[in-house]
Amino acid sequence: MEECSKKKLEDSYSSFNVVEDNHFEEIEDTRSAKKEWEPKTGMVFDSFDNLVQFYRSYGNKMGFEVIIRSSKKGDDGEVKYATLTCSCTGKSSSNSRNAFKMHPMTKTDCKARIGASVRFDGKWQICSVVFNHNHELCSPDKTRYFKSNRIMHPSLKRKFEVNDRAKARTRPNKNFNSLLVEAAEAEDLPLVQKDCENYIEKVRRLRLGAGDASAIQKYFLKMQNENSNFFYIMDLDEEGLLKNVLWVDARSRVAFKEFGDVVTFDTTYLTNKYDMPFCAFVGVDHHGHSILFGCGLISNEDTETFVWLFQSWLACMLNCAPKAIITDQDKTMQNAIEIVFPGIRHRWCLWHIMKKLPEKLRGYSEYEYIKFSLQNAVYDSLTREEFEEHWNSLCDKHNLQDNHWLLRLYNERQRWVPAFVKDSFWAGMSTTQRSESMHAFFDGYVNSKTTIKQFMEQYENALRDKVEKEREADFKSFKSWIPCISTYAIEKQFQDVYTIAKFKEFQQELAAKLYCELSSFNEIDSYTEFIIEEDVMVGETHRRVPFVVCFYEATCDVRCNCRLFEFRGILCRHAIVVLIRKQISNIPEKYILRRWRKNINRCYTKVKISYNSWSTNLEGQRFDQLSNLFSTVANLASNNEDDCNMVIEMMNDMKNKLMSNESVGGIDKRLNMSANSRTNCESIAGTSKDVES
Template identity: 55%
Template structure:
């Protein structure tokens, strides 16, 4: 937290339009001590000096009898700095200005003595910089907290409040006050320790929804080691979209350098969707085993059919142990991105790169890839490159031809995980605590949910004019979500680049050879594809394997279908995952974990703010309505004793009080006779009370802590 340093003040003319606070005088009475402090603080702000409650004195029975409120520059400062050459700043200069008050018989407080002489200059325009005059209202605190939870930087949040107030001089606190408040909220919102705060946070989220899942791993000393959590919506979404996931830990860490490990899938709009998150203390096999076990338990022991990661060996070992039947593949982008650093020592580096990229992306047959790879290794004498040899041995994990035989929802990289990491990166930094880090899961989830809802709305409400006259395009528009319709439309339009080459017939089975023209690095190229069609059941397959990989028919199969007058997509080739007419259970689960963390004061502020906003909207269209609202506010009992005047507020809800005890029918209540001991105690208490009342009537003098004589009040 930032320290409140001493502020030097200089002489300035007083403000002409400031609020007029009466000067203190002996005999002024107040209802309680708080009223005296508030009054003298306002007086100090008006003149330009700080105020603090310095001393208080209690009577024999422990009741408060006297209080001294002094100028904040009273006393001598003793530096606690360990370095005498760098003393801490202070505003104390021994000012003697003060007021002293005591309690009187009717329970009120009265000023007994005053000293209004200050030994320093005062500046009303700079009074707002003193700590005692800096306060943050409940409304402002709520605004600051909401902005902080939304990831808005504190300086921007403060500047917005300054603009709203009409300038720095109209706001009652400084930016460092906001920073101190937010840091205190972050640290103490749910507990003292970071690990304890996480556990409490998770328990509260679970109380909001019993399907919230979390797991915490501790070491032998009870220290936090690994964390995993997934909310109810993510668990429900896993049933729909948990067949293939990406998992990556290479991007983001927090204050404790714990890698962030999100499990990310793809929803029916092709958007990334969170399926759980983890924070791990290390990237070894044991940590990954614990994390994968926790995730598997969370998802009712249903392992994904496919998972995409980087080339981490520890991760690979853990997946083989926990997900033995899951297809594991590596991120293609990470591998191709390593080519320059691994091959730049060769003279023919550029030629090698081009040849490898061509064989990796262009191979449509197993033999084509393996023979092409061997040819490159031999031509450029790469036999001694162990890294390339290792890649070839693991070719089933990353080469497109070897992985496209199964469904991956179009994912070939861990880019989904990295984009999710990038989202979190907007909200956290290297100093982010675990508690704050976990909280950002809510923000990420809410944003993703909102984007999904927007796409659901568009898919159900917005239509497009078909670009072609083919019935299958109209069919795709009716069944697919917008994003998947656009993918199909692109393939349908891409049919124009395809052409018939030849075909073979064996009964109802057809084998077509289709050519496709496309541009690569500014040059026109032509590739040839094979499409197999069974005319009896409209079974089709292309060696580009786009449908197997992405779930959308490719342009080559569309070309063959239309050639055979099949103008509708067979139902078997419309995946349920891409349909917009499917009712998915996760969409009915709302995300609302914020309300539990709000203090009662914040909840009341939030409720009133919503009501005030509605009133402002109703009265904002005319000066007359605005004047009615302003008049009501001026005449409202808010400034008086609201507890006694709530009933006078127009349309205010009446408080329901505890009912009075109803008198029962029958004989009068029995009055128990007191014992002799009780009578003696009561007699002693009455005698003591009479003695105290008698003493209050005697006028006497009392000494304060500085030896100054003060007049007591008697009536």
């Protein structure tokens, strides 16, 4: 039996194509068979996969599971060094809150491992080997239970699905038992019953209830009939079953052009009994309200599914990607974003991360102090250097260097720590709670038991209410105002142009000037550096925090290291102190953002949508008429460069004339333009006929 086992092992290793350097001494015949199976320093492999297969096969024979512990990439992005270890590496820590219901431990801080690196010729060479384990090894016949050995081959997947369908949703254990009978011995199966159950449950998620697929199709066709710019796409499996679906209404597509610079994406809200996550692309409008940029129902939350979803959504938005996106801390989302949106600023939801503190750190005896210190480091660090100092002090004091969750967070600190992300514009959105507020909005119409058919029926009602609330906020900002609290001209300037919600935010900063005091200033070359001290409430005590504001006299630029304007688009209290000190009565236009203005005619409000009572909107009807004519002219003129240049020249003349009429004529002129709108349309229609002829 022993000779037979050796022969099987040797045959299995013959496929790895192991190459040894000339300087590596040949194995002596007197060495035991075990020595022939062992990894040795100097061994060379054609690829990293071959190296992993070799060490895993060795681990199976010896009775331990192999994992990829760490790897390092070179400047070209390719992996150059890797460490493969026993799965018992690392230290165990219990997160259970109940001392009488502890979870099983597997970590023993085992040091058994190999280290390997890429050679100049692209092959992998073992650099170091550690053999000793500090735990008992299992017998080789039990290694099939290792997660890395439980492989679901395509043929098995197909068999599970066929059995599940043929036997009218039989219980997964019966499905597995039928496979067990065919195999004769459980040891011959490359998986366990739990794997079967998990896969069957996953497959069943793709199935819809009676009438659901028809309801989805009817709703999409109805919406496209109302407006051809309604976008939808369905992802089907090889048998034609629905896997994923994305839809974006015409209004949302145009609204994305106004407010799509920052988007949050979230999948944590389940809207139907089929356990298909409802995902939403959400932004923020000029009132600070959530605005929808697209919805989807997905069957899985893996990288492949997210890549399909993001690519489909990007195509819908004419390949115009947002500048920044917020998601929760999910590796599969991160991978998909790096593939579909390369170079985009991606940050994690801070709220979701801090919510995990009890789960990840409750096992430490000084948990409460650790939590307080961690929150202090995250929220109170004004600069990156301060955060680094607080974080390192926390880890050193409580020996947290080996906590893998904290280590990963630290390595990705540029994705979530305020001190590292506040230099980019996020429209004031610090978490994916923007998406969650959208979900709270849908909660009035659907619940966890709602079918997809019912959801499609209620979706339109929900969006109608959303549009109505936006219109009401527009009306209030146009018809009413918030009184000024000071006599400063800059406050009146913002009162005149900002929506009520955004003016309130500026006013809060102006009021907070009360807690700020100019400490000192210093003339430095082309700018003046001001030190503004603010009284900040920490717990029950006040603390004086200094902020640095740089003011450039020539350009009237003002920059504060709190970065509130960069982050939220609202001037901070520290900058306001300096502007008032410099007697600036007229804020430069660059500090008055277009996206917060109330006096902008935004195109998406004119888009025809079924839930917008469009038949009563004369302005919208005229907009549709013009859009159709413009589309016809563009199709005809784009075939010939001379025709194209002629139309461009005519359109520019019309645009300049209309803009001149708008600015000079005032209200009476605009009323006259409305009365003559049919004439303008007929003129454009005539242009279309001329080009066609």
